[in-house]
Amino acid sequence: MRHRDDVLAGEGMLPVLPALRELLPGGGLSRGSVVTSGGFGLLSLVLVAGAVADGAWCAVVGVPAVGMRAAVEAGVDPDRVVLIADPGPRWPQVVASLLDGFDIVLLCPPDQPSAQLRRKLEAAARRYDSVLVIAGDWPGAQSRLLVAHAEWAGIGVGYGRLRARLAQVVATGRGAGERPRAAWLWLPGADGAVTAAAAAASGSLVTGGRAAATDAPDLARLASSG
Amino acid sequence: MTRQAGARVLVLRCPDLLAEDAARAFEPVVAVVEEFCPHVEVLRPGVCAIPARGPARYFGGEVELASRLAAAVSLGGFGGQVGIADGLFAAGLAARTGPAGLVVPPGKTPEFLAGFPVGVLGIPELTALLPRLGIETLGQLAELPPADAVSRFGPSGELAVRLARGLDPRPLIPRPPPADLSAAMEFDPPAGQSEPVIFAAKALADQMHDRLAAGGYGCVRVRVEVHYSGGAQVSRLWRHDGLLSALAVAERVRWQLDGRPGGQAATGDDAEVGGVTLLRLIPDQLVRATGRQLALWGDAVVTDRVARAAIRVQAMLGHDRVTRPVLAGGRRPAEQVLFVPFGDSEVPQRPADRPWPGQIPAPAPAVVYPVPRSASVTDSVGEVVSVGGRAGLSAAPALLAVEGGPACPVTAWAGPWPVTQRWWDPPRSCRQARFQLRTDDGRAWLAVLQEGHWVIEASYD
Numbered sequence: 157m158r159h160r161d162d163v164l165a166g167e168g169m170l171p172v173l174p175a176l177r178e179l180l181p182g183g184g185l186s187r188g189s190v191v192t193s194g195g196f197g198l199l200s201l202v203l204v205a206g207a208v209a210d211g212a213w214c215a216v217v218g219v220p221a222v223g224m225r226a227a228v229e230a231g232v233d234p235d236r237v238v239l240i241a242d243p244g245p246r247w248p249q250v251v252a253s254l255l256d257g258f259d260i261v262l263l264c265p266p267d268q269p270s271a272q273l274r275r276k277l278e279a280a281a282r283r284y285d286s287v288l289v290i291a292g293d294w295p296g297a298q299s300r301l302l303v304a305h306a307e308w309a310g311i312g313v314g315y316g317r318l319r320a321r322l323a324q325v326v327a328t329g330r331g332a333g334e335r336p337r338a339a340w341l342w343l344p345g346a347d348g349a350v351t352a353a354a355a356a357a358s359g360s361l362v363t364g365g366r367a368a369a370t371d372a373p374d375l376a377r378l379a380s381s382g
Numbered sequence: 383m384t385r386q387a388g389a390r391v392l393v394l395r396c397p398d399l400l401a402e403d404a405a406r407a408f409e410p411v412v413a414v415v416e417e418f419c420p421h422v423e424v425l426r427p428g429v430c431a432i433p434a435r436g437p438a439r440y441f442g443g444e445v446e447l448a449s450r451l452a453a454a455v456s457l458g459g460f461g462g463q464v465g466i467a468d469g470l471f472a473a474g475l476a477a478r479t480g481p482a483g484l485v486v487p488p489g490k491t492p493e494f495l496a497g498f499p500v501g502v503l504g505i506p507e508l509t510a511l512l513p514r515l516g517i518e519t520l521g522q523l524a525e526l527p528p529a530d531a532v533s534r535f536g537p538s539g540e541l542a543v544r545l546a547r548g549l550d551p552r553p554l555i556p557r558p559p560p561a562d563l564s565a566a567m568e569f570d571p572p573a574g575q576s577e578p579v580i581f582a583a584k585a586l587a588d589q590m591h592d593r594l595a596a597g598g599y600g601c602v603r604v605r606v607e608v609h610y611s612g613g614a615q616v617s618r619l620w621r622h623d624g625l626l627s628a629l630a631v632a633e634r635v636r637w638q639l640d641g642r643p644g645g646q647a648a649t650g651d652d653a654e655v656g657g658v659t660l661l662r663l664i665p666d667q668l669v670r671a672t673g674r675q676l677a678l679w680g681d682a683v684v685t686d687r688v689a690r691a692a693i694r695v696q697a698m699l700g701h702d703r704v705t706r707p708v709l710a711g712g713r714r715p716a717e718q719v720l721f722v723p724f725g726d727s728e729v730p731q732r733p734a735d736r737p738w739p740g741q742i743p744a745p746a747p748a749v750v751y752p753v754p755r756s757a758s759v760t761d762s763v764g765e766v767v768s769v770g771g772r773a774g775l776s777a778a779p780a781l782l783a784v785e786g787g788p789a790c791p792v793t794a795w796a797g798p799w800p801v802t803q804r805w806w807d808p809p810r811s812c813r814q815a816r817f818q819l820r821t822d823d824g825r826a827w828l829a830v831l832q833e834g835h836w837v838i839e840a841s842y843d
Contacts (some may be wrong), residue, residue, distance in 0.1 A: 199746050223750040224707040224718075225718050236683055237707055313795065346745070
C-alpha cells in the first residue's frame with residue numbers, strides 16, 4: 157500500500173500520465189503549485205489521473221457533473237477520489253481543509269475568488285505540499301493547460317459513433333521566459349485512455365467501415381497543422 | 383443444548399430500506415415497531431425482529447398482530463413484510479415469502495422450511511457442498527442425524543441442521559432504548575469557549591462506551607447533539623463502528639463545534655448563537671458487540687490525514703455532501719456512478735461488471751449532468767427532429783441549442799439507438815432514442831429523445 161509520503165517522496169513532484177509529461181515543467185505536478193486546465197472537462201480529470209493511479213488522493217470540489225466513468229477510463233482509481241459537488245458559500249474553507257490531507261484538490265471555483273483569497277489558497281497548497289488543479293481561471297497559476305483544437309473522430313453524418321478525439325493541448329507557464337509548449341493527444345483515445353497522438357495519427361486508430369474512410373483525411377490535416 | 387423449537391419470533395422486513403444508507407430512514411419504522419413491543423432487535427437496516435408471543439396474545443392472535451403491524455408501518459409510507467414463525471431464521475424466511483409475508487402456525491415451521499433450497503442458510507462452505515451430496519433442500523438436511531452432521535461438516539454442519547429443523551441457534555437480543563445509553567452534560571453558565579465542551583465530551587464518551595460495553599453492545603454511529611443558548615440545536619451523526627476512542631469522539635465534537643452555524647470555532651461571543659448549554663452523545667443503531675473490526679474503507683487504505691480532512695469537511699457541510707464515487711451498472715451515464723457518503727459503505731444494486739446491452743461504448747463522456755439539460759434539436763428547415771415507431775428519423779439533425787442557448791450547427795451525428803428500459807415495470811419503464819451529436823465548436827453530446835422532448839444527458843467535453 158502506498159501512502160501519501162511515498163508518492164515520489166523527496167522529489168516534490170506528483171506523476172502525470174506519460175502523454176502529459178512534456179507539457180509540464182519538471183514532467184509532473186509540482187507539489188505546492190497551482191495548475192489550471194481551462195473550464196472543467198476531460199483535461200481536468202486527465203491532469204490528476206497519473207497521480208491518483210500512483211496512489212495519491214484527490215478531492216474534486218464544485219463539479220456536480222463529473223463524469224467518473226471517463227475519469228476511470230483515463231486511469232483514475234475511484235477508490236482514491238472524494239467528491240464535494242456543492243461546497244457551499246464557505247468553499248474557500250472547505251478547499252483549505254482538503255488541501256491539508258489530500259494530495260490533489262481539483263477545484264471548479266463557484267465564484268471568482270479575490271486576489272487575497274487566491275493567495276490564501278496558494279499558501280495553503282504550499283504549506284501542505286498539495287497541488288491545486290483549477291478547472292477555470294487562476295491568474296497566479298504556475299502552469300496553464302488548455303485544449304486549443306479538438307476534433308472528434310469516428311462519427312459521420314448518420315453513422316459511426318464517437319470513437320476518439322484528437323486534441324492539441326497548449327501549456328503556458330508563469331514568467332515571460334517560459335515558451336509555450338504544445339502536444340497532440342488522443343483525448344480520449346478509443347478505449348478512453350489518453351495517449352500521445354504522434355504515433356496514432358497516421359490512422360491506425362480509426363478502423364473499420366465508412367467512419368475511417370471519411371475521417372482519416374480530416375485527422376491527417378489536423379495533425380499536420382500542429 | 384436445548385432441543386426445543388425456537389420461541390415464536392416476528393420479523394419485519396422493509397424491502398425499500400435494505401440498503402446500508404437507509405439505516406437512518408429505518409429508524410422511524412423501528413420506533414413504530416417499538417410501540418408494539420419494546421424489545422426490538424434490529425438485524426440489519428430494513429429488517430428487525432420482536433418476540434411474537436406477548437404482543438400476539440394482546441392483539442388477539444398472530445395473524446391479527448401481523449396485519450396490524452404491517453398497517454402501522456405502511457402509515458409511515460413504507461411497505462413492510464411481516465413473517466412469524468418458530469425462531470429467527472424461519473421468521474426471516476417467512477417475511478420474505480409472498481408480498482406481505484407469512485404467518486407460519488406454531489409447530490409447522492419444519493414443514494415450512496422443508497421446501498427451501500439449502501442456499502438460504504447463508505453458510506457458504508455448506509451451500510456449495512450439500513447439493514453435490516444430493517442434499518438440496520432444508521427438508522433433506524433436517525433428516526440427517528445431528529451427530530453425523532457434526533462429524534462430517536463440523537460446527538457449521540450442526541448449525542445448519544438445527545436451522546433446517548426450525549431450532550433457533552440464538553435467542554433474540556432486544557435493543558434497549560438508546561436514551562438509556564446516552565450521556566449528557568449541561569453547561570450553566572453556557573460555555574462560550576469550545577475547550578470545556580470538548581473536555582467534557584471526552585468524559586461523556588467514556589461514560590457512553592462503558593454503558594455500551596456493560597450491555598454487550600456496539601454502535602454503528604454516534605449522534606452528537608449540541609444545544610446553544612440562542613436556541614439553536616445542532617445534531618450530527620458520526621460513524622463509530624465501535625472503533626472510536628473517547629478522544630476520537632471528542633475530536634468529532636470539536637469538528638462539529640467548528641462547523642457550527644454562523645461562524646468560526648471557539649469565539650462564542652456571537653450574540654445569535656450563544657454558548658453551549660447542553661452536549662449529549664447518543665449511540666445510534668445498536669448492534670451486538672462482536673469484536674469485529676470493520677474496515678472503514680473497502681480495499682483502499684485511507685490514511686488518517688485523508689480521513690480527517692474529509693470528516694472535517696463533513697462537519698462543515700453535512701454527512702451526505704462529501705461522497706465517494708462507486709461504479710454501478712446501468713445504461714445511462716448518470717446511472718453508472720453512485721455517490722456514497724464518506725464513511726458509509728454501499729454495494730451497488732446494479733453491479734458494474736455485468737453486461738448492460740445498450741450501454742454507450744467507451745470513451746465515456748467527461749461531463750455527466752446530474753439532471754439532464756433540456757435542449758432542442760432541429761433539422762435544416764427548423765422543425766424539431768422526431769423518431770418514428772420503427773426508429774425512423776424525421777430528418778437529419780442540423781442545429782442543437784442547449785437550454786435555450788445559441789443554436790450550434792451539427793456537423794456529424796449518429797443514432798437513433800432505441801433503448802426500452804424496464805418494460806416489465808410500466809410505471810418505471812421508458813422508451814428513449816439516443817444520439818451522439820458533434821457540433822461545429824468541437825464539442826460532442828449525448829442527446830436523448832424521450833416522448834418528444836430532447837435532453838442532453840452528457841457532454842464529451
